[in-house]
Amino acid sequence: MLKIGVDAMGGDFAPEAAVQGAVLALEAIGPDSRIVLFGDEAKIKAVLEAEGCSAERFDIVATTEVIEMGDHPAKTFQAKADSSITVGFGYLAKGAIDGFASAGSTGAMMVGSMYAVKPIEGVIRPTISSIVPTIAGRPALLLDVGLNVDCKPEVLAQYGLIGSIYAEAVLGIGKPRVAVLNIGEEETKGNAQTKATYELLKEDGRINFVGNVEGSYIFTGQVADVIVCDGFVGNTVLKMAEGLYRINKELGGGNAFWDAMNYENVGGTPVLGVNAPVIIGHGISSARAIKSMILSTEQCIKADLTVKLQHAFKN
Amino acid sequence: MLKIGVDAMGGDFAPEAAVQGAVLALEAIGPDSRIVLFGDEAKIKAVLEAEGCSAERFDIVATTEVIEMGDHPAKTFQAKADSSITVGFGYLAKGAIDGFASAGSTGAMMVGSMYAVKPIEGVIRPTISSIVPTIAGRPALLLDVGLNVDCKPEVLAQYGLIGSIYAEAVLGIGKPRVAVLNIGEEETKGNAQTKATYELLKEDGRINFVGNVEGSYIFTGQVADVIVCDGFVGNTVLKMAEGLYRINKELGGGNAFWDAMNYENVGGTPVLGVNAPVIIGHGISSARAIKSMILSTEQCIKADLTVKLQHAFKN
Numbered sequence: 001m002l003k004i005g006v007d008a009m010g011g012d013f014a015p016e017a018a019v020q021g022a023v024l025a026l027e028a029i030g031p032d033s034r035i036v037l038f039g040d041e042a043k044i045k046a047v048l049e050a051e052g053c054s055a056e057r058f059d060i061v062a063t064t065e066v067i068e069m070g071d072h073p074a075k076t077f078q079a080k081a082d083s084s085i086t087v088g089f090g091y092l093a094k095g096a097i098d099g100f101a102s103a104g105s106t107g108a109m110m111v112g113s114m115y116a117v118k119p120i121e122g123v124i125r126p127t128i129s130s131i132v133p134t135i136a137g138r139p140a141l142l143l144d145v146g147l148n149v150d151c152k153p154e155v156l157a158q159y160g161l162i163g164s165i166y167a168e169a170v171l172g173i174g175k176p177r178v179a180v181l182n183i184g185e186e187e188t189k190g191n192a193q194t195k196a197t198y199e200l201l202k203e204d205g206r207i208n209f210v211g212n213v214e215g216s217y218i219f220t221g222q223v224a225d226v227i228v229c230d231g232f233v234g235n236t237v238l239k240m241a242e243g244l245y246r247i248n249k250e251l252g253g254g255n256a257f258w259d260a261m262n263y264e265n266v267g268g269t270p271v272l273g274v275n276a277p278v279i280i281g282h283g284i285s286s287a288r289a290i291k292s293m294i295l296s297t298e299q300c301i302k303a304d305l306t307v308k309l310q311h312a313f314k315n
Numbered sequence: 316m317l318k319i320g321v322d323a324m325g326g327d328f329a330p331e332a333a334v335q336g337a338v339l340a341l342e343a344i345g346p347d348s349r350i351v352l353f354g355d356e357a358k359i360k361a362v363l364e365a366e367g368c369s370a371e372r373f374d375i376v377a378t379t380e381v382i383e384m385g386d387h388p389a390k391t392f393q394a395k396a397d398s399s400i401t402v403g404f405g406y407l408a409k410g411a412i413d414g415f416a417s418a419g420s421t422g423a424m425m426v427g428s429m430y431a432v433k434p435i436e437g438v439i440r441p442t443i444s445s446i447v448p449t450i451a452g453r454p455a456l457l458l459d460v461g462l463n464v465d466c467k468p469e470v471l472a473q474y475g476l477i478g479s480i481y482a483e484a485v486l487g488i489g490k491p492r493v494a495v496l497n498i499g500e501e502e503t504k505g506n507a508q509t510k511a512t513y514e515l516l517k518e519d520g521r522i523n524f525v526g527n528v529e530g531s532y533i534f535t536g537q538v539a540d541v542i543v544c545d546g547f548v549g550n551t552v553l554k555m556a557e558g559l560y561r562i563n564k565e566l567g568g569g570n571a572f573w574d575a576m577n578y579e580n581v582g583g584t585p586v587l588g589v590n591a592p593v594i595i596g597h598g599i600s601s602a603r604a605i606k607s608m609i610l611s612t613e614q615c616i617k618a619d620l621t622v623k624l625q626h627a628f629k630n
Contacts, residue, residue: 135562146498149506183461183550191464191547215551216558232506235498236530236548237555243531244559247450251570257562 005097008039010104019047021290073107089116103281122313126273133260136221146235153196163226179224182212267292320412323354325419336605388422404431418596437628441588448575451536461550468511478541494539497527582607
């Protein structure tokens with residue numbers, strides 16, 4: 001039995017959206033998967049009842065506290081020891097669940113990732129990544145998207161390997177093409193950071209390095225499956241895409257490509273380089289977004305992602 | 316009489332598109348403006364004849380050489396002393412034309428800007444900027460978009476002032492809102508560079524500093540009229556927008572917002588912080604794009620942009 005931990009109290013519309021999303025996910029997860037909800041038991045059961053869904057279909061771990069968006073992540077993670085996130089990470093660290101997902105406090109999720117499940121040995125700095133749609137019909141992975149805003153080339157080079165393993169294991173892309181996000185295609189282009197990263201990735205025989213990719217090709221899928229950049233650039237790319245998605249929607253310019261840009265379909269941001277699958281959902285997650293987040297978590301677990309990453313850095 | 320210098324040999328489709336664009340611009344420029352074409356006189360006249368346009372309507376400065384895209388910019392600028400770009404900058408430096416525009420070698424245009432017309436005293440590093448459309452009905456200015464990929468905070472802070480003067484003088488935006496492109500709204504967000512830039516801009520009483528702007532708001536026009544970032548980030552934003560524009564067009568999702576993203580309507584990239592108006596057009600410029608480039612150059616000249624910038628840094 002594979003256990004997917006879900007924070008029922010996480011996100012702006014929790015517990016309703018979180019629990020409704022878990023109900024939606026029931027139909028999509030595998031027969032051997034079970035969702036474990038962390039949160040206020042009475043409230044969870046009330047939402048389940050309203051949804052006409054038996055509480056039997058879930059494991060529920062009752063918690064009494066909630067880490068709010070305004071709370072200081074590190075302090076609150078410890079202070080609110082019975083919060084859904086803190087308890088969830090406790091379960092994850094001891095192996096009582098196989099992955100943990102929340103649309104709640106990103107800061108607290110990072111604290112849990114770094115201090116409860118901890119970075120994989122050999123990984124300099126774990127990263128958060130985002131799956132972006134492309135018109136080539138398969139997604140690409142962009143990392144880092146906001147965790148490490150000032151990255152050394154050695155850190156970026158590791159993201160190439162981490163992203164490659166993720167793309168192969170979870171997204172099912174064989175020999176994923178890894179590229180550095182840069183302002184020109186040529187090897188000599190870029191800033192000091194990207195030039196040095198290029199040199200490191202070029203020497204890494206474990207990945208299929210294809211060179212630089214320019215911003216214009218991120219969403220074409222023509223050049224790269226795994227796109228490496230620092231968290232400042234990645235976060236800007238992501239937010240810009242979100243902004244344009246919203247503008248496009250407002251102007252009525254919808255189509256399949258832009259629909260795929262909708263965060264509700266993306267299912268959250270995997271934290272990569274830590275010793276267990278952790279997925280952070282968008283704060284404004286709807287039930288549909290929570291469902292996607294749960295399915296992403298299940299995918300990471302099923303793909304044995306953590307073991308593969310641990311193995312890659314075991315040297 | 317206001318003289319707009321235009322490289323008739325610049326761009327992938329020169330001289331045809333360059334000259335055709337100049338013909339198109341004739342109807343739009345002011346009665347006191349005159350276009351000065353630099354290039355192969357026979358070829359220019361042949362295109363004009365094919366267009367049914369009298370050569371009398373232009374000044375033509377005959378040149379015999381062309382700086383090609385593959386040429387080394389700095390070396391060729393001197394070696395091809397009779398190239399359209401080198402001669403154009405000679406005219407610009409001695410005041411025989413009031414501004415110069417080319418869709419040819421960006422590198423050569425930068426060499427001319429830096430060594431022929433030279434940076435304005437007090438400007439640490441000149442910059443190239445781009446006008447981006449917003450759904451608020453007025454454009455925003457993004458800078459730097461690729462010239463300075465590793466920027467000190469002092470350089471970025473100057474871009475705030477330079478951009479503010481440009482937005483007010485050329486775009487006609489009163490008290491333009493200046494913001495730092497950042498990954499969060501709060502003062503404490505960002506990388507070392509943006510945090511330090513924020514502090515410098517906050518203290519600058521000459522501009523209307525509004526804080527940080529996230530990537531999601533670049534194109535809304537809600538937050539900022541002038542958006543400051545380093546050339547790596549700005550170039551990535553620009554290329555990503557271009558890429559999404561193309562994807563959108565391919566998918567048939569056109570609308571007024573995306574049409575405004577079309578480089579053909581934007582009219583090139585002003586080089587700011589040098590002692591004369593210089594506009595660099597897109598290499599693949601069509602006649603329509605050249606027309607926009609010429610009109611942008613005229614705007615910079617009419618707005619007395621150079622004098623305003625020189626005045627602002629005179630201390």
